Amino acid sequence: MEPLGLAVLAAATPPDVEVELIDDRLGPIDYAAPGDAVAINVETYTARRAYAIAASFRRRGVPVVLGGYHPTLAPDEATRHGDAIVVGSADGVWPTVVEDLRRHRLQPRYLGGPGPATGVPPRRAIFPAKGYLPITLIETGRGCRFGCDFCSVSQFFERTAFSRPAADVLAEIESAGRRSVFFVDDNIVAQPQRARELFDALHPAGIRWFSQASINIADDPALLRAAARSGCQGLLIGFESLSASTLASMGKGWALSARDYAEAVQRIRDAGIPIYATFVFGYDTDDPDAFERTVEFAIRQKFLMAAFNHLVPFPGTPLYARLAGERRLRQEAWWLAPGFRFGDVAFHPRTMTADELAERCYRARLAFYSAGSVLSRAWDFRCNVRNLRSAAMYAWLNVFSGREMRQRQGLPIGEGFVDDVQGGPT
Ligand code: B12
Ligand code: SF4
CATH class of the missing domain: 3.40.50.280 (Cobalamin-binding domain)
Incomplete structure (x- = not known):
């Protein structure tokens, strides 16, 4: 992108x-x-x-x-x-x-x-004509008011959410000139009233958009309808865990305490909005059965896509400070460690080994993107496959994500580092 x-x-x-x-x-x-x-x-x-x-x-x-x-x-x-x-x-x-x-x-x-966008339109002319996906990235706002312990965004923006006037967003969409838009906001419904105004303003623009939202969007049927009407093709929602105690320990207890996940999913799907669900594993309360239960849930709920991530102690987060304090980091600056690979777990979990956690997450991804799962989730004429375009998108996203997931696993991060430092890159 x-x-x-x-x-x-x-x-x-x-x-x-x-x-x-x-x-x-x-x-x-x-x-x-x-x-x-x-x-x-x-x-x-x-x-x-x-x-x-x-x-x-x-x-x-x-x-x-x-x-x-x-x-x-x-x-x-x-x-x-x-x-x-x-x-x-x-x-x-x-x-x-x-x-x-x-x-x-x-x-x-x-x-x-942690400031807001200045309103000066990004200079997209710097992007080369070839090499990127034909989708325009736009911010309608920045930040998030929640404080999940693993989240870099929450720290970067100091738990503040900023939003741009809808008219500015519309002008930027117009000047970018594409109909497919990814609103990169961390939580597009961080301010529900403002989100409603934005969705209403977007309706006449006739775009197709994708973004990220918190699960509480499900509590507001009018907001859901407005999102769908304005061209929402899908929302990435961080469910993180099906366990109330795990959610509480990450500071996201609010997500499940106020609602039932299955009901919330139902309401979002009733509005015709497909869901990209993300889950995270490795908290002290996560038992080994959590993986299978979560994959089953994800397939049953017919999610468009899903991510099964292991917990990552990003620097500067409360999670990092806690694990460092408990001496559970495998390396302090794991991101600079020679040989660190994509998919490696950087800390010692309580209920399994680091390698087991990595392996179980990988197996969860394989199960979710297996042919059987892709076919069963395609049997969904309300969201995933509601017309020819959405069917093509569903097929492409699932094939692409499954392939990319396999290709990334085990990829060394920071390739070329040693050469660069010693002799300079060629
Ligand atoms: C869109 C997005 C993606 C896209 C890719 C986008 C692209 N162009 O390639 C996709 C979906 C592919 C993606 C993938 C991943 N992402 Co991502 N992504 C984002 C997201 C949501 C928006 C980025 C964006 O456009 N922001 C808007 C622009 C305007 O903001 P910005 O880039 O931060 O730039 C501002 C400042 O940071 C600063 N700035 C930025 N660069 C520079 C450089 C200089 C010199 C200066 C002075 C200032 C400066 O000034 C800018 C203007 O104020 C961010 C969250 C976020 N809110 O930013 C996560 C985020 C960046 N992603 C994140 C992660 C972890 C990933 C993944 C590793 C996830 C995974 N497990 O696979 C992958 C791999 C990324 C990789 N680099 O390898 C984390 C990074 C955390 C961290 N500590 O590094 C973030 C913050 C999300 C999060 N919740 O924590 N991502
Ligand atoms: S709701 Fe999402 S963006 Fe907000 S703090 Fe939690 S993980 Fe970060």
Whole structure:
């Protein structure tokens, strides 16, 4: 997908500065290309690779600025790998960083805070014409007011939710010029009244959209109807667990205490909205049977897609602090550990070994994306397969997700790190 954060950064860059986007996922980086500074987006899973790229540019005398989730949540570490870091949202503070670069007085750390979007439309012209999915990423808001203990978003935005005026969102959809939109909001119904206004405003635009929402959307039938009418093709909802005690221990007790999951799913499906459900395993109250029970539930509820993730102690989260305090992290900075692979578990669970947890999650994914499950979930003419278009989308998403899930498992994170640090990439 197109990296929206970098287009936001490009839009905040003074117009007399030339900007070029290089996406490490799309092709090799030309480290010798002329340039006065490099800005790199860093997430926890990409930190190792990002630091290697930063080191290569810095060795050539090009100053590097790091920003995004990881530098915000692990600022002391990130500071060692860049000439400057930006903590938090960069929209407002970026012009100052650029000015300081010009004047050769770059500060080591800039504070953007958990701020809202400035309203300046992202500069999508920086995206190359080929290589990305033909879907436009747009923010209608940022942040979430809940405080789940494992969640980076909750820490990044300090449990605050910001929203943009519906008119701005509509203007951006219009100028981006695509009918398929992914609203990247962490919780599009974080402010239900505002969400209702947005959905009503979206209705005439005739778009098809996908986003993320919290389960309490199910409590508001009018909001559900408005979402469906405005073109909602699916919502990613973090169910996390079927166990009330596990949910309580992650700070998400509210999700199940106020409602029954099956009933809530029913209401969302009655509105014709397919669900991408996500679950997480590895809490101290999770028994080995939890996996099978959850997969059965996910297939029975005919979810469009589902993720069965093991718990990840992302830096800067309460979960990380707790596991570190209990000396249960396998490595403190697991994201930099040589040999760490996608799918590896970074801590010692209580009720099974780390490898067992990884294996059980993988098996849950295999079961959910098995041919039998895909066929049984397709037998759903209200949501997953309600017309030819949704049937094609259902088939594509399930085949693609199943394949991608297999391909990612065991992939080393930060490939190329050792070469880069020792000799420089070729
Ligand atoms: C869309 C999205 C995706 C898309 C991919 C998007 C893409 N373009 O490729 C998909 C669905 C594929 C995806 C996948 C994953 N994602 Co994701 N994703 C998001 C989401 C929801 C929105 C990103 C976005 O566009 N935000 C809007 C833009 C404007 O914000 P931004 O990118 O943060 O940029 C702002 C600041 O961070 C900062 N900034 C960013 N970069 C830079 C660089 C510099 C130099 C500076 C100065 C500032 C700066 O300034 C920007 C403007 O204020 C975020 C949550 C979120 N709210 O951001 C999660 C999120 C980034 N994803 C996350 C994760 C964990 C993943 C996965 C690993 C999940 C998984 N288990 O598979 C994968 C793999 C990602 C990978 N890199 O390998 C985590 C990262 C946590 C962390 N600590 O790193 C997040 C925060 C979600 C969460 N709930 O925790 N993701
Ligand atoms: S509801 Fe979702 S976005 Fe909000 S804090 Fe919990 S996991 Fe994070």
